[in-house]
Amino acid sequence: MKSAERYVGRSVPRKEDERLLSGAGMFVADIVLPRMLHVAFVRSPVAHGRIKSIDTAQARRAPGVVEVLTGEDIRPFLKPVPGMQNRPPKRWREAVEHDINIPDQPILATGKVRYAGEALAVIAAETRYLAEDAAELIDVDIEPLQPVAGIDEALATTSSRVHDELKSNVVAKLTVRKGDAEAALASAPRKIRHVFYNHRYLAMPIECRGVVAQYEKHVDSMTVWSSTQVVHWVRREIAARLGLPEARVRCIAPDVGGGFGVKGHVYPEDVLISFLARRLGRPVKWTEDRYEHLLNSTHARDDRHDVEVGFDADGRITAIRDRFVKDSGAYTPVGVGAPSNTIAHMLGPYHVPNYEATATIVVTNKTPNAPYRGSGRPEGVFVTERLMDLVARELGLDPVEVRLRNMVPPEKMPYSVGIPYRDGVPVVYDGGDYPGALRKAVDALGGLAQIRERQREAWKQGRYLGLGVGCYVEGTGAGPFEGATVRIDPSGTVFVATGACAQGQGHQTVFAQVAADEWGVTPDNVSVSISDTGTIALGYGTIASRSAVNSSSAIRMASATLRRKVLALAGHILECSAEDLELRDGRVAVKGVPKLSLSLAEIAQAARPGWDGGRPSDMSAGLEVTEYFEPPTVTWAYASHAALVEIDVATGAPRILKYVVVHDAGVLINPRLADGQIIGGVCQGIGGGLLEEVVYDENAQLLTGSLMDYLIPSASEMPPVELVHLETPSPLNELGVKGLGEGGAIAPPVVIANAVCDALRPVGFEVFSTPVHRSKIIRALNGRSGSAS
């Protein structure tokens, strides 16, 4: 295939921008339907308790109220949302030692409440104002139970159980082994052991969630607009809970105002709002408010690692053994996803001959925990990358040098790690230059020698300047599949539909670029449909840095199949062989004879079934092909982040002077959009490292219930970020792309922690938990404590 220009690899302008810049975007909250009702919830004031009674009589009589339902009311009709929405494959279950008893999540609480903010009752009314008025009239009697407020309480045998039907608060245990970590630790020349804690923080898109549902009785069909990353999952659960065929449920995610994982699974509200729409025969809308979002949308991170590392006198790591516990909150809708990632990514870009990791997942009386940008990777990377610095400290070596000594060198690629991935396939790093990336990152900050010189000068002046690095690998483009339908529209427009769902990534643009190259047209001649189960029957959705890899590959596959038909049909009409034809500028032309050509519109007309068609008798009608790309396994992106940080000795604030990301995500479809993804991720990582923290009190009551208390970074908190791209094409897909949506957010917390500790070496300060609090730094500077735990 030939075309005048290729669009993959170019920073073409976004198709999405015009509408979003002029206020013409369409978000779920913007949808208005005739006779639409509005929903508010009554949420549990206590973290753990037995529901004695819920009196809805007064609320039912309140102005504008149409329906009030409690958990008991809906229990006969609506089964809970499954606790494992993406079940690991058989191959994984065979490769990983596991014991999983993950509970389902009720649509509305029945019997017990398991976290403060869990929904107890729903009100549908003529306006949201009236629904909230009625919510205040509902009298809830809950007998408080001892809350399980954290990991220690969850593990204590004397604690109450979050789920009475389970034997304990441990809902899953996973173990992965490579070599013999115990033996290697026993014989290691040196070893250190520490406990690390990754605090709870969260995605916080600026658009909260929302659902609008409309039931059409005459065709027994449900249309649902949800602010979700996974329209096909939402369709599946609604169909299953409501007893509808999937073909009669259409789920659309219109413009979505950020996701980052928190919208990456099905929520009880998706099902309940649909149920109400059918029950009441009117469209129903729920717009999550920010307080609900903080209380009730999933949180993330929150695990504690007890880890021991063995190494030799040269700083070469011989073994890592990690036993960690993840606080999943009351439910864990994405099952063991995040801790599986932690296990699979903990070894990072390093060659570690012996490894053992055990994840224990516990339930507590906190908000459910689910993947958020990085999903388990930032947690594992925090541990490993802090360990690298601590090993260096033990041996008096530079942390950069210790990393270089342990990294898998480019000549060892592809490198088989010796552990299974989340898909059960053995992890094989598929290419790249890990030491080169680290060197480039340090060079972008001035080079190691110069940085150390600056640091010594600073120390002499009573200033504290530090270098922090953080290196990681990231399995991206995970399966199981993504599909694409490619159709040549009668207008000649190339129509592409895929199961990916965008929340700002620019999918309409990048998939148009991919299709444009396949068809020899400009992206303007490609119309891309995403986030709509109505345009493609099977799909998976946008989570886990997977859409650029999976959707692009599916678009290429479907295009290739369809192209053969288009060329065959054109050859039939032009009376030549398909091999003599080429696609160029939206036309199929005889090679070397541009005048002998047909437009795609003409070929589409010829392919129509019925009278006056132009296709040969043995050719099926229509120009439409659907293909599903099923990746063999993940492709491995990697990066080195580095930052120079100076401590403000007056306030203890770590000031990031410059932040560098050297990143390899294979071939970049649209470099400018790739930069945007990475910088955006870094910003969230900096937030998680310094500002953002979900705080509960000892009764598991949320203390950070507003944006005045849960602080996400503003423009003033962002340092200058420099990006360096390496492009090692992935061998696992034809385009050579790897995923990059999450990467930026993985390393910043540990980069900041390492830089702060490096700066404060003269006072001896080590970080074992995030976020890095200024108060701890000040305490160290004032000589009152040498480490922050």
Added chain:
Amino acid sequence: MSKQHTITVEINGVSGQYQVEARRLLSDFIREDLGLTGTHVGCEHGICGACTILFNGEAARSCIMFAVQADGARIQTIEGLSQSGEIGRLQALFAEKHALQCGFCTPAMLITAYDLLRAHASPSDAEIREGMSAALCRCTGYDGIIKAVTQAAKENAVAAPADAGQPHGSCSGKGRRA
């Protein structure tokens, strides 16, 4: 039904009379009663800034004002500013510098930038960063936003207000009605 108040408001250059309940938030009035859904709601407690509009020519948060307070006021939303062309260059720079991803904060970012550039003829880098900190974005890391606003400042892409120096920025149009 609760008591309704009659208000007269100029929205994007067009004056009209409306009936509102006292507690109706200005953001809900703009989005639901007027159908101008380009003004977004992100927190309803005045922190994220997604609901920023121009109120009598100055940026303000519509989620922490009541519609009834807009009686006699002049309101401009992203729709009006887009149509008038006043922010055309700023919008082009936002696209060029990749200052938006999901686009949810974008109308507010544009209005915040517009107000900032009208209040400061030639803002310093620090003033731009500080000024743009009034609205929160979760996608971009602010890099493209700062670049776009910096370039807009350099180009004087936003004209200073004709009525600059309204002495005490005081009364919300109410005074005019009196």
Added chain:
Amino acid sequence: MKPAAFEYLSPTHLNDALDLLARHGASAKILAGGQSLVPTLNFRLGRYDFLIDINGVGELAYIRLEEGALRIGAMTRQRAIERSPLVRRHAPLLAEATKSVAHLPIRTRGTIGGSLSHADPAAEYPAVLLALEGELILRNRQALRRVPATEFFVGPLETVLRPDELLVEIAIPAARPQQGFAFEEVSRRRGDFAIIGMAAAVAMDARKIGEARFAACGIASGPVRLRAAEALLIGQVPSPALLVEAGRVASRSVTPQSDLHADAEYRRHLIDVLLQQVAAAAVADAGRERL
């Protein structure tokens, strides 16, 4: 997050506003800029039968210099204060501190009277008023009383305002040439309420510090004057060692709170360093020509 219903009253004259306050008193709330009030209503943490919106009371918005004092109407917007040449010249501390009050779109609506009446312990204006020894003029239907800033704030979100009273004006003694001012604050994120904010007003007597007033916000239940540090500095020639001692004395003279954003120990540290910073800056500022 939608507010509960209330009755909306919108007087356009001060006397009408005072009449309404007299009538509805405890069940009414004054709506000024609304930038703190409306969020609490949206969370349904606050609830009132009546909101008396005084945004239409044009006579409460002014900035003027009279008899050696800057007089600012309670409904003057923070945005107007920020760009007022009169404020910059005669109350430079107020102008400086205003830049730290939230963000510009909040200052578009937020008023000086609203901020002072709301009396958030972390807000900047109460501390500024203490440092400037400002005076608050309160009115009810019958009478007017002048309350020194030192007596106005009685606790977190609590002032001496009676249910029928309205803060109508703030009077600030105009800055004298020998005076110097400074304001600094530390917050975790730009534009947020201060963990600690510190206002300083000093007057130099030749090389010695003749007067010194320091007031901080964010320490505890309300703005706090740091009198021990003031006493240490008055009559002294400023020196680095003296300022270090003043910071130490200031930090030991108060009992800071612990909350989500900072523990007491960290606040104490900030009081120490911020006091040193603003004291030095205010001394340097003294005698500088004001534009």
